[in-house]
């Protein structure tokens with residue numbers, strides 16, 4: 001394997017609906033933005049592409065990635081489509097990394113998109129729920145918010161996590177997005193407003209759950225040689241990891257915790273793991289990515305994290321999977337203020353505000369979740385953070401993490417069935 | 428009924444109504460006995476013939492060791508492992524809201540089973556609640572032919588012997 005660098009990225013504004021643009025034009029916008037950002041780069045340097053979108057149902061067009069490939073003028077270069085539920089974007093990013101790391105390509109474009117607005121929200125929820133076992137799970141009341149609600153209900157039972165702690169995640173991510181013009185749903189909220197918004201699946205309210213979106217994102221990955229030639233501030237991808245778990249939540253085992261380097265077996269003597277309260281695939285992904293990047297104490301060695309907060313609850317669960325705190329401490333972690341941005345007023349008492357910002361972009365909760373684009377969007381935000389160019393790309397530098405050295409991006413599918421973790425580092 | 432002709436929703440950009448429908452011949456294949464079992468008031472899990480791991484949601488090969496499993500009749504009583512009440516849902520289930528989903532744990536099984544909980548009083552829902560399986564009189568050959576209701580804790584056939592917050596150890 002050889003080193004792989006991210007040399008550019010682009011995003012379309014995520015929106016409820018973009019009826020005036022189809023998915024090809026959305027990707028084209030993000031692609032052109034990425035190419036404009038590296039003037040010494042030319043599309044003749046691109047060896048191939050990987051496309052990601054989640055649902056043929058939403059797109060109502062099979063082989064849609066081929067239509068993007070030709071629209072971008074990338075034919076007859078190699079291309080393929082990656083699909084892996086909510087983790088589609090993260091898997092696409094890692095697939096492009098593989099193409100360059102293996103030496104097969106010197107430059108690979110990862111593009112992702114989703115157009116979820118073509119059906120009503122509840123039909124959309126039904127499509128997403130088809131990513132659960134259609135014999136045993138879907139017919140019972142296929143609804144992802146219901147599945148995640150059951151998972152966090154068990155998390156609350158095991159660890160004492162509270163709905164107010166979950167609401168703090170919503171307050172944080174929606175407020176961060178006030179400074180991110182790409183976000184779909186920026187707003188100032190209070191814990192009370194989150195709890196008083198309509199109940200969707202107990203204990204999750206509307207403000208605990210991300211929205212459906214139309215959007216696209218593009219990442220350009222390259223070898224060291226290409227990166228040095230065209231990019232002033234390339235970002236190195238120093239670790240990739242991924243993991244999986246049983247499709248049916250009911251099938252998840254109750255065994256031992258997969259330990260990270262800074263943990264010991266006695267920390268979890270009485271915890272049956274992962275059950276339905278934790279994401280074993282996320283822990284596996286983190287373990288592998290940390291191993292490759294040489295990270296031993298993630299809580300101290302990362303500058304920021306962009307993680308898959310489709311639900312406020314899954315952000316809390318993911319703090320633990322990533323080892324930012326121990327299993328069971330996720331609720332206390334958000335309460336401490338550690339994952340909030342420094343210098344932003346959230347209207348909350350946060351003793352350790354800003355030690356390790358999580359979802360400075362606003363995450364899925366506020367940016368939106370156009371599935372195939374989401375994991376790539378996280379990579380683009382992380383790239384800009386590590387370049388120190390947030391101010392240039394977002395028009396203000398409120399969300400710029402000072403001296404950002406090392407960032408983590410985390411993409412997650414179907415109640416934890418596929419999860420990716422990638423580590424990016426400033427040069 | 429579908430309207431004749433094309434329904435135009437907007438002209439700039441041009442947006443039309445586009446209907447899509449499909450019928451499948453869906454085989455339950457190796458899981459067929461489970462669905463037949465529901466029509467006879469039986470709840471079938473599966474047990475590994477090699478390592479004895481017991482699946483409350485059946486599968487014909489063991490996820491732990493890969494050996495074939497045998498059908499294993501589950502008790503008709505269990506406990507709520509976790510729950511949620513859905514006030515919204517996928518379009519197919521919207522008209523059924525609010526409904527309650529539970530994962531059921533059974534004595535002697537290593538994994539869980541997803542089902543609906545009916546007939547629970549407001550505020551009566553909790554982790555560890557003893558529940559009993561009920562079956563549709565007229566089967567639809569779907570997993571919804573079984574659902575659960577709160578069990579009478581004093582009734583001898585529904586007595587709960589396991590501590591409610593610990594998932595049972597491997598059988």
Ligand SMILES: [Zn+2]
Pocket residue numbers: 475476477478479480489490491492493494
């Ligand atoms: Zn076995």
